[in-house]
Amino acid sequence: MGQFLELYSEAFSIAMVVLLLCLSLRILYSCWISPTQRYQKLRRNGFKGPTPSFPLGNSREMAKKKGEYSSLGSSKSPGHDIHSMVFPYFAQWQKSHGKVFIYWLGTEPFLYVADPEFLKKMSGEVMARSWGKPTVFKNDRDAMFGKGLVMTEGDDWVRHRHVITPAFHPTNLKVMASIMVDSTTRMLDKWSTLINSGRPEIDIEREITTTAGEIIAKTSCGVSNESGRNVFHKLRELQMTLFQTNRFVGVPYSKFLCPKKALEAKRLGKEIDRLFLSIITDRQKTIKEQPASNDLLGLLLQGSRVDGRPVKTLTPRELVDECKTFFFGGHETTALAITWTLLLLAVHPDWQNQLRDEIREVVEDKEIDVSKLAGLKKMGWVMNEVLRLYPSAPNVQRQARGDIQVDGLTIPNGTNMWIDVVAMHHDPALWGDDVNEFRPERFKDNGIYGGCKHKMGYVPFGFGGRMCIGRNLTFMEYKIVLTLILSKFSFTLSPTYTHSPSILLSLRPQYGLPLIVQPLQTN
Numbered sequence: 001m002g003q004f005l006e007l008y009s010e011a012f013s014i015a016m017v018v019l020l021l022c023l024s025l026r027i028l029y030s031c032w033i034s035p036t037q038r039y040q041k042l043r044r045n046g047f048k049g050p051t052p053s054f055p056l057g058n059s060r061e062m063a064k065k066k067g068e069y070s071s072l073g074s075s076k077s078p079g080h081d082i083h084s085m086v087f088p089y090f091a092q093w094q095k096s097h098g099k100v101f102i103y104w105l106g107t108e109p110f111l112y113v114a115d116p117e118f119l120k121k122m123s124g125e126v127m128a129r130s131w132g133k134p135t136v137f138k139n140d141r142d143a144m145f146g147k148g149l150v151m152t153e154g155d156d157w158v159r160h161r162h163v164i165t166p167a168f169h170p171t172n173l174k175v176m177a178s179i180m181v182d183s184t185t186r187m188l189d190k191w192s193t194l195i196n197s198g199r200p201e202i203d204i205e206r207e208i209t210t211t212a213g214e215i216i217a218k219t220s221c222g223v224s225n226e227s228g229r230n231v232f233h234k235l236r237e238l239q240m241t242l243f244q245t246n247r248f249v250g251v252p253y254s255k256f257l258c259p260k261k262a263l264e265a266k267r268l269g270k271e272i273d274r275l276f277l278s279i280i281t282d283r284q285k286t287i288k289e290q291p292a293s294n295d296l297l298g299l300l301l302q303g304s305r306v307d308g309r310p311v312k313t314l315t316p317r318e319l320v321d322e323c324k325t326f327f328f329g330g331h332e333t334t335a336l337a338i339t340w341t342l343l344l345l346a347v348h349p350d351w352q353n354q355l356r357d358e359i360r361e362v363v364e365d366k367e368i369d370v371s372k373l374a375g376l377k378k379m380g381w382v383m384n385e386v387l388r389l390y391p392s393a394p395n396v397q398r399q400a401r402g403d404i405q406v407d408g409l410t411i412p413n414g415t416n417m418w419i420d421v422v423a424m425h426h427d428p429a430l431w432g433d434d435v436n437e438f439r440p441e442r443f444k445d446n447g448i449y450g451g452c453k454h455k456m457g458y459v460p461f462g463f464g465g466r467m468c469i470g471r472n473l474t475f476m477e478y479k480i481v482l483t484l485i486l487s488k489f490s491f492t493l494s495p496t497y498t499h500s501p502s503i504l505l506s507l508r509p510q511y512g513l514p515l516i517v518q519p520l521q522t523n
């Protein structure tokens with residue numbers, strides 16, 4: 001017996017040593033050998049960039065530059081030259097390495113691209129289904145997007161996009177207009193009450209974000225007030241948890257460096273999944289009895305039934321991820337586009353008046369008729385110009401799923417891409433000397449490219465086959481919300497506003513947007 005125990009403990013010790021050795025080799029490989037090999041391959045291919053240190057890559061330098069900006073960057077008056085405010089490290093590196101270079105988040109190489117011609121050639125080499133999304137972000141944001149459309153790849157992406165695209169058809173979106181009108185009207189009634197009680201200063205960012213959250217809760221999966229608010233709060237909490245202490249993206253095993261954050265994100269993610277799953281199963285149960293509902297989830301559920309029988313499309317688990325994707329991707333981006341618009345209109349009262357005149361002409365003081373929204377041309381230019389100066393989605397990401405050739409250079413398989421939308425939208429070489437001025441009329445005769453010298457230089461909704469699927473929903477919501485606000489109120493910038501655009505996944509005003517709001521004088 002004693003001999004057996006001795007043999008057993010010897011075998012156990014050997015197994016432990018082998019296990020530790022394997023673990024150390026694995027850590028050594030992921031932290032050192034693999035990144036060094038990739039670094040050398042990129043350099044051999046002619047890609048330069050700031051020198052990384054392992055295992056943090058360039059993250060420390062980025063955090064330092066960001067910190068320097070935070071102590072200097074904000075100002076009282078809104079200047080629109082924001083690239084060096086939001087991405088001070090990229091602005092600095094561009095000076096020494098040009099518009100295409102490699103930088104490192106932890107041990108992950110990122111190809112930085114702010115050159116539209118390079119972007120055109122690179123995207124011309126790859127079909128939409130063959131693009132990947134950076135694995136580091138997929139892992140980091142799993143609780144938020146799961147395997148929803150934003151993060152899927154290959155055949156799965158084709159299937160998801162194929163099933164979801166019809167739901168965003170303008171005919172389906174039209175019936176959502178009344179939800180948008182109702183939610184906005186409720187918000188404006190609240191503004192009237194605030195103004196009447198002597199409080200005309202309103203935090204517009206918070207108001208618009210809440211209303212857009214309510215709109216997306218109803219238009220995406222038909223959830224109204226209480227359950228919608230619940231999901232909305234949980235998603236918001238999750239976003240804060242994930243992005244406020246986001247120092248170690250790309251660093252191997254960084255989950256273990258911030259275990260509290262990782263556990264909290266997991267807990268919130270599971271709670272949100274449970275809420276959505278119960279909404280979806282309830283809807284599936286009632287789909288036979290109830291008439292078709294017109295929200296996105298209802299359309300996806302109807303699409304998955306032919307002659308009353310289910311056909312192979314999206315599973316309940318996949319629908320949960322899509323609902324999360326619509327909910328998150330759909331409300332904040334649109335809310336911020338409206339928020340930045342109200343800032344710009346507050347400092348350009350001439351444009352406030354021009355839009356009001358246009359609304360009077362096109363909508364004629366009647367109830368909003370969706371078919372007339374296309375007639376709000378100037379409002380369209382304003383939206384394009386706002387998304388140029390303050391793109392809600394400040395970057396677009398990809399990952400190479402095979403070697404890509406561009407101008408004789410090889411971008412190796414696995415390289416991540418970071419397309420700097422803010423840089424291209426603020427590049428005087430593409431837009432001219434007035435690049436940092438608010439001039440909506442630049443979109444008047446120049447269509448959706450606004451006179452940009454290169455068609456890939458204006459990409460607020462991304463590019464190629466993976467371009468934003470929700471843009472028509474945004475156009476409609478933007479025009480409805482703005483029409484209702486401008487028809488009732490005028491507004492100016494509050495002296496308490498501090499201009500500090502910053503990134504928390506989306507581009508937002510760091511200290512909110514306080515405006516002084518007044519009811520319009522009726523004649």
Ligand code: HEM
Nearest residue numbers: 149150329330333334337393461462463466468469470474
């Ligand atoms: C101002 C509003 C919006 C902006 C600026 C915006 C921006 C973007 C951008 C830049 C992308 C990435 C495109 C690419 O990778 O090339 C994207 C993708 C996506 N957006 Fe939007 N978006 C907005 C509104 C919406 C709305 C309202 C929804 C849905 C309700 C939505 C759902 C999605 C989805 C599902 C994708 C992934 C598409 C795919 O990979 O196939 N977005 N959006």
